[in-house]
Structure formats: structure tokens, C-alpha cells
Amino acid sequence: MRTPFIAGNWKMYKTTAQALEFAGRFAAMDRPAGVNVALAAPFTQLAALKKKLEGSGIKLAAQNMHYEEEGAFTGEISAAMLREIGVDYCIIGHSERRQYFGETDDTVNQKVKKALGAGILPICCVGESLEIREAGEAAEYVSSQVRAALKDVSAGEAAQITIAYEPIWAIGTGRTATPGQAGEMCGLIRETLKELYGTDVSEKTVIQYGGSVKPSNASELMHTEHIDGALVGGASLVPEDFMDIVRF
Ligand code: PEP
Numbered sequence: 001m002r003t004p005f006i007a008g009n010w011k012m013y014k015t016t017a018q019a020l021e022f023a024g025r026f027a028a029m030d031r032p033a034g035v036n037v038a039l040a041a042p043f044t045q046l047a048a049l050k051k052k053l054e055g056s057g058i059k060l061a062a063q064n065m066h067y068e069e070e071g072a073f074t075g076e077i078s079a080a081m082l083r084e085i086g087v088d089y090c091i092i093g094h095s096e097r098r099q100y101f102g103e104t105d106d107t108v109n110q111k112v113k114k115a116l117g118a119g120i121l122p123i124c125c126v127g128e129s130l131e132i133r134e135a136g137e138a139a140e141y142v143s144s145q146v147r148a149a150l151k152d153v154s155a156g157e158a159a160q161i162t163i164a165y166e167p168i169w170a171i172g173t174g175r176t177a178t179p180g181q182a183g184e185m186c187g188l189i190r191e192t193l194k195e196l197y198g199t200d201v202s203e204k205t206v207i208q209y210g211g212s213v214k215p216s217n218a219s220e221l222m223h224t225e226h227i228d229g230a231l232v233g234g235a236s237l238v239p240e241d242f243m244d245i246v247r248f
Contacts, residue, residue, distance in 0.1 A: 004222065005162060005206045005229035006246050007038040007061060007123060008236025009091060019045040020052050026239040027056040036229075037246055039236070040091050040123075043077055050086045061089035061123065064097055067110035079118035089121045091231075093149065095168045105148035112149055116157045123162045123231065124149050125210070126189070130169040138167075142185060143192045155197040162206045163189055164231040170211025172233055179224040182209040186226035215244035222248040 014022065019041055031037065040061035041049055050060055066076040082090060092115065093108035108124065115122045126145040128138040142165065150158055165185050170177050177185075186207045194202035209221055210231030221227055236242045 002204065002206050002228045003034065003036050004248075005036040005038070005208060006242075006248075007040055007089070007091075007162075007164075007208065007229070007231050008242050009040045009061075009063065009094070009210075009231055009233050010042065010236060011063070011096070011233060012042060013237055014041070014045065016045045016048050019049055022237075022239055023049055023052045023056075023058075026243060027053060027058060029239065029243050031057075031243065032247055035246055038089050038123075040089070046082070046087055047085050059088040060086065061091060062087050062120075063091045063094065065090050065092070065111060065115060065120070067107060067114045069114075079114050079120055082120055083118045087120060089123050089162070090115050091123045091125060091164075093125045093145075095125060095127055095166060095171060099168075105145060108145075108149050109151045109153075112161065113153060113157075116153070116160065121160055121162065123164055123208070125164045125166050125231070127164075127166040127168050127171075127211070133167065133169065138185065139188050143188060146189055146192045147196065150196060155201050158193070158197050159201045159204045162208060162229070163193075164208040164210050165189055166210035166231060172212070174212050176212040176214075176217050176221075177209065179220050179227075182211075182221060183224040183226050186224075186228075190226055213245060215241055218245040218248040 038059035038061045092111045097103040112122045128141045206228045208229035208231045209227045213230045213232045214235040
């Protein structure tokens with residue numbers, strides 16, 4: 001049985017003061033048992049949020065990390081640095097990182113392996129552009145992204161990874177994939193995992209949908225086969241909205 005997993009991705013929003021205000025309000029609300037919840041915050045907020053969230057059961061995620069252990073990489077943050085703070089998860093390969101910061105299937109794979117080695121659980125993002133979808137190539141494209149991200153990752157490690165299916169055309173656009181479209185693609189990702197690692201891993205892996213998830217559509221998406229969770233951008237910025245999604 002997979003535990004539903006709802007993660008909020010704050011992107012480059014909120015100062016530390018605003019983040020702490022959010023965390024205080026959010027942690028004080030009634031939250032359903034049996035739903036795993038994480039907040040993916042900018043680097044500067046992580047240490048303060050870790051303290052603030054102590055004892056709440058709410059997990060902490062980073063939005064990116066570097067794949068090297070250490071070195072002359074000005075402006076970068078390593079997996080060990082995140083682990084030292086007590087970060088639980090790291091989003092890897094978000095489409096905004098692929099689009100604006102030169103992230104490739106290869107760097108995604110290197111980051112996934114480095115995160116796992118450091119005890120950080122990857123939330124690995126995949127998803128097609130509108131052009132690829134309209135050309136009828138979405139399934140092949142996303143399946144190859146999954147294979148590339150998991151290259152040289154063992155079955156034991158793969159079972160710890162969350163995959164987020166985030167069609168680029170649905171991120172921040174208000175245009176949500178229909179439950180049918182999202183469920184079909186998440187099912188295809190599960191099928192790819194089965195081919196790579198067998199049924200045990202594919203049935204254990206948590207697969208999230210992301211792309212304009214909001215309180216009004218969360219329930220239907222979350223009750224669709226193969227969708228085990230949501231990666232939520234815009235609607236995770238307001239505690240009440242995000243909690244409505246967690247309560248799906
Ligand atoms: C995201 O940032 O991963 C995302 C899905 O954003 P939004 O919910 O705003 O579409």
C-alpha cells in the first residue's frame with residue numbers, strides 16, 4: 001500500500017519570515033493521518049524551517065542540489081550540506097531547472113544517485129512539452145526520461161524515489177491535465193518501472209502528478225489510479241489552500 005504524498009514547491013517565493021509564518025499556521029491545522037506532507041523551500045529557509053517544523057511530522061525538501069561531493073562550484077549546494085540541515089527530500093530535474101538552468105537527463109541521473117547516497121530522497125520530475133504531446137510522443141518521451149534518471153540505480157534505491165509526472169504545459173498555466181491524461185501517464189511510468197525493476201518496485205513507488213493542482217481538482221486527481229500524490233506549486237503558497245489539497 002502506497003502512502004499518499006503531497007509536496008508543496010514554493011519555487012523562488014517567500015522570505016524566511018514569510019516561510020516561518022506559513023509553517024506555524026500550517027502545522028497548527030488539523031491534518032489527516034496517513035498522508036505524507038513535505039514543503040520544498042528555497043535554500044535560505046531550510047535551516048529555520050527545520051527547527052520550526054520539529055515534531056510536526058511535516059517533511060522538508062530542497063528544490064535542487066549539485067551532483068558533486070564538493071568543489072569549486074560557486075553558488076551551488078551539495079547533498080551533504082542539505083543532509084546536515086536535516087532535509088528529507090530534494091526535488092530533482094524540475095522542468096524549470098531543465099528549461100532555464102541547463103539540467104539534462106544526465107545531470108538528473110547524477111543528482112538522483114548523489115542524493116540517494118547522502119540519504120536524501122529524490123522527488124524526480126519528468127514531463128513532456130505541449131509540442132511533444134501534440135506530436136503523440138509523450139509516452140515515449142516520459143518513459144525515456146524515467147529510464148535516464150534511473151540509469152545505474154539499483155532496485156533497492158529505486159524503491160525510495162518519488163517520481164513526479166509534471167507535464168510542462170500544465171505547470172503554472174492553470175491548465176490541469178485531466179485525471180484520465182494524468183492517470184494514463186502515471187500508469188505508463190509505473191509500467192516503465194516494472195520493466196526496469198519488476199513488480200515489487202513498481203508497486204511500491206510513489207508517483208505524483210504536478211501541474212496546476214488546486215483545492216478544486218485535488219480530490220479527483222488523487223482518486224485516480226496510479227496517482228499517489230501531488231507536487232503543488234502555486235497552490236502551496238497559502239496554508240489554507242495547501243491544507244485543502246492535503247485533505248483531498
Ligand atoms: C510545480 O512547480 O511543480 C508545479 C506543478 O506548479 P503549479 O502547481 O503552480 O502548476
